[in-house]
Amino acid sequence: xxxxxxxxxxxxxxxxxxxxxxxxxxxxxxxxxxxxxxxxxxxxxxxxxxxxxxxxxxxxxxxxxxxxxxxxxxxxxxxxxxxxxxxxxxxxxxxxxxxxxxxxxxxxxxxxxxxxxxxxxxxxxxxxxxxxxxxxx
Numbered sequence: 001x002x003x004x005x006x007x008x009x010x011x012x013x014x015x016x017x018x019x020x021x022x023x024x025x026x027x028x029x030x031x032x033x034x035x036x037x038x039x040x041x042x043x044x045x046x047x048x049x050x051x052x053x054x055x056x057x058x059x060x061x062x063x064x065x066x067x068x069x070x071x072x073x074x075x076x077x078x079x080x081x082x083x084x085x086x087x088x089x090x091x092x093x094x095x096x097x098x099x100x101x102x103x104x105x106x107x108x109x110x111x112x113x114x115x116x117x118x119x120x121x122x123x124x125x126x127x128x129x130x131x132x133x134x135x136x137x
Contacts, residue, residue: 001082003083003086004082004083004086007083007086007087007089007090008086008089008090010090011086011089011090011092011093012093014090014093014094014097015093015096017097018041018045018096018097018100021041021097021100021101021103021104022037022038022041024104025037025041025103025104025107026038028104028107029107029108030108033107033108036112037103037107040103040112040115041100041103043116044096044099044100044103044115044116044119045096045099045100047099047116047119047120047123048092048095048096048098048099048100048119048122048123049092049095049096051119051120051123051124052091052092052095052096052123052124052127052128053075053076053088053092054074054075054124055074055124055128056092056095056123056124056125056127056128057073057076057088057091057092057128058070058071058072058073058074058075058076058128059124059125059128059129059132060091060127060128060129060131060132060135060136061073061091061132061135061136062074062136064132064136067133068129068132068133069128069129069132070128070132070136076088091131094127095123095127095128096123098122098123098127099119099122099123099127102115102118102119102122103115106118
């Protein structure tokens with residue numbers, strides 16, 4: 001049980017990074033765009049979490065197909081226990097953070113809808129596939 005608690009605490013610490021990124025980006029943009037940055041960070045994290053739950057976790061930690069991509073465990077299936085939910089939460093926190101890093105690079109440069117599409121691609125395909133190559137096997 002201690003390992004589950006530690007994983008949840010670690011996930012919370014990673015999620016706190018989201019607020020730090022929001023503060024950093026808000027300080028680097030013009031005052032009129034600070035609300036846009038805040039909303040973008042919030043929606044970004046929510047969208048990344050949803051996409052990662054639907055397909056990203058499966059692509060990253062599912063059974064490997066030819067070493068390229070995971071093909072099982074979509075929607076975090078197979079009646080997960082507390083450890084798997086804690087592990088999913090930890091990985092989802094990093095997925096959201098990876099998507100948010102792009103946010104800082106494109107602040108004031110991209111429309112919100114275009115950025116949301118990039119977030120979905122990063123959190124549903126790019127981050128999970130590279131993560132599968134590194135840690136999923």
